[in-house]
Amino acid sequence: MxxxxxxxxxxxxxxxxxxxxxxxxxxxxxxxxxxxxxxxxxxxxxxxxxxxxxxxxxxxxxxxxxxxxxxxxxxxxxxxxxxxxxxxxxxxxxxxxxxxxxxxxxxxxxxxxxxxxxxxxxxxxxxxxxxxxxxxxxxxxxxxxxxxxxxxxxxxxxxxxxxxxxxxxxxxxxxxxxxxxxxxxxxxxxxxxxxxxxxxxxxxxxxxxxxxxxxxxxxxxxxxxxxxxxxxxxxxxxxxxxxxxxxxxxxxxxxxxxxxxxxxxxxxxxxxxxxxxxRLDFKKSRYLYYKLPAFMGKFMFKSAENISKVAISEKDCKRCGICLESCPASAITLEPRPLIDQEKCIKCYCCHELCRNGAVKLKTSFLGRQLLKSMKYSQP
Structure with a gap:
């Protein structure tokens, strides 16, 4: 081929x-x-x-x-x-x-x-x-x-x-x-x-x-x-x-x-x-789960996805409702303030992908940042 x-x-x-x-x-x-x-x-x-x-x-x-x-x-x-x-x-x-x-x-x-x-x-x-x-x-x-x-x-x-x-x-x-x-x-x-x-x-x-x-x-x-x-x-x-x-x-x-x-x-x-x-070495996503060795993802970090999570910036959010309508887990509310319920969130990142205002932010925990450094990933 x-x-x-x-x-x-x-x-x-x-x-x-x-x-x-x-x-x-x-x-x-x-x-x-x-x-x-x-x-x-x-x-x-x-x-x-x-x-x-x-x-x-x-x-x-x-x-x-x-x-x-x-x-x-x-x-x-x-x-x-x-x-x-x-x-x-x-x-x-x-x-x-x-x-x-x-x-x-x-x-x-x-x-x-x-x-x-x-x-x-x-x-x-x-x-x-x-x-x-x-x-x-x-x-x-x-x-x-x-x-x-x-x-x-x-x-x-x-x-x-x-x-x-x-x-x-x-x-x-x-x-x-x-x-x-x-x-x-x-x-x-x-x-x-x-x-x-x-x-x-x-x-x-x-x-x-x-x-x-x-x-x-x-x-x-x-x-x-x-x-x-x-x-x-x-x-x-x-x-x-x-x-x-x-x-x-x-x-x-x-x-x-x-x-x-x-x-x-x-x-x-x-x-x-x-x-x-x-060939170009594109910078990869900070989403950590796929960067971790399988044994670490499955055993050492039972919920490894939580090392990286999304949150909505109240300052940047325009209340357009696209994230709310598109969330497959119904984890987002906009009133009284924009919020993602981390217990409901399935980490599909649709909200982050679809937000035209840049209001949905990818957050990385302290542990996540240390892992990224060890993997020689330079964060923006």
């Missing part, structure tokens, strides 16, 4: 388009994937409508260029996603610049919240059924267009996890209740992935996000675009570029074990740039 890595210095439209075309040519060309008349769903990553410079969403230049490329191949481009918070997809597509890019280059914008779902039976590890956006099933060609980012709970989020967005409405919160840990959430994501048939992934790695991803990290110039016909293979390569051993990414490991893609680096042919020539 081939994964291409092509350098791209900035988001100027023609540079992005040329880099994507080159990355696609290195894996066989767009013509092998998109035939004239095919409907092509570009599944972008919109989260909750951060501006492009936040580096939390698929950049509109990537969306615009890929929309244009699909049209030139004779395809009919659809651009779609659902927000991490129910009811905010339309606004998120607009604020992220994705709506404008889609319209400018002739794509059809699809809000998964308002276009219906299919109830799918899944023979999964966690999920047995899931309500999946109709366009993800009805399209002729399904394309994952993720952002290169770290993630507090799953370490890394890429082409496979991007499909968590095909679950619109309150479905994501329900899954978080079923799957609050890294292992269970990763299995649930792979369950969803198993119900889909993606034919292509194109990753926006021109500017990635390190630290407290998927939304509260720091933009980092990674200057690459990756493409592959296998989302799993792309994730294996991308995570290595970011400084993660690819086998530590559970979504990659589980998809590989289930035969849903190639997740072993020695079985992947890397085209274009070499991994070592573009």
């Amino acid at each position: 081939r994964v291409s890595i092509v350098k791209c210095e900035n988001y100027e439209h023609q540079k992005v388009k040329s880099a994507i075309i080159k990355s696609l040519e290195l894996i066989g060309g767009i013509e092998e994937i998109v035939k004239p008349g095919n409907t092509v769903l570009l599944k972008v990553n919109v989260i909750i409508g951060f501006p492009p410079e936040r580096a939390a969403t698929t950049h509109p230049s990537i969306v615009g260029a890929m929309t244009e490329i699909v049209k030139e191949a004779g395809g009919i481009p659809w651009v779609g996603d659902s927000s991490g918070a129910y009811g905010y997809t339309a606004k998120s597509l607009e604020l992220s610049g994705i709506k404008k890019a889609c319209e400018e280059y002739g794509g059809k914008l699809i809000n998964f919240e308002s276009t219906g779902v299919y109830s799918m039976n899944i023979d999964g590890q966690i999920l047995k059924t899931a309500n999946i956006a109709k366009s993800a099933i009805d399209c002729d060609v399904l394309v994952s267009m993720p952002k290169m980012k770290t993630h507090q709970l799953t370490k890394y989020t890429g082409a496979v996890k991007n499909f968590y967005g095909v679950i619109p409405g309150s479905g994501k919160a329900a899954i978080h209740r079923q799957a609050p840990t890294e292992e269970r959430l990763s299995q649930a994501v792979v369950d969803i992935y198993s119900a889909l048939k993606p034919q292509l992934a194109v990753m926006d790695g021109v500017v990635g996000m390190e630290g407290e991803g998927a939304t509260n990290g720091t933009p980092v110039a990674s200057n690459v675009i990756l493409s592959s016909k296998d989302c799993v293979a792309l994730d294996a390569v991308a995570s290595e570029i970011m400084g993660f051993p690819h086998k530590d990414i559970l979504t990659t490991r589980f998809t590989n074990e289930r035969g849903l893609g190639i997740g072993e680096l020695d079985k992947i042919e890397v085209m274009g740039e070499k991994i070592n020539d573009v």
Whole structure:
């Protein structure tokens, strides 16, 4: 299986388009994937409508260029996603610049919240059924267009996890209740992935996000675009570029074990740039559980997740209610003051990820700070 890595210095439209075309040519060309008349769903990553410079969403230049490329191949481009918070997809597509890019280059914008779902039976590890956006099933060609980012709970989020967005409405919160840990959430994501048939992934790695991803990290110039016909293979390569051993990414490991893609680096042919020539050691999340040795996490720290926790800054909170509505554990109250009930909190960090005001803070205990120092993690 081939994964291409092509350098791209900035988001100027023609540079992005040329880099994507080159990355696609290195894996066989767009013509092998998109035939004239095919409907092509570009599944972008919109989260909750951060501006492009936040580096939390698929950049509109990537969306615009890929929309244009699909049209030139004779395809009919659809651009779609659902927000991490129910009811905010339309606004998120607009604020992220994705709506404008889609319209400018002739794509059809699809809000998964308002276009219906299919109830799918899944023979999964966690999920047995899931309500999946109709366009993800009805399209002729399904394309994952993720952002290169770290993630507090799953370490890394890429082409496979991007499909968590095909679950619109309150479905994501329900899954978080079923799957609050890294292992269970990763299995649930792979369950969803198993119900889909993606034919292509194109990753926006021109500017990635390190630290407290998927939304509260720091933009980092990674200057690459990756493409592959296998989302799993792309994730294996991308995570290595970011400084993660690819086998530590559970979504990659589980998809590989289930035969849903190639997740072993020695079985992947890397085209274009070499991994070592573009490798960056992205700063990782301060969320500690996945940094601890297994025996320490399970025995020495029976509730290791409590070493890192989230809290709401009363000063920064705007009382918008997004965290309250999105919390799968109903652990948040806003009156008389913003508060997270730590006994109810399942440490999914949805509130931290979805807060557009930066009011939800990641707190690390004294013990946690000492552990981070011993691991040579430099806190911001």
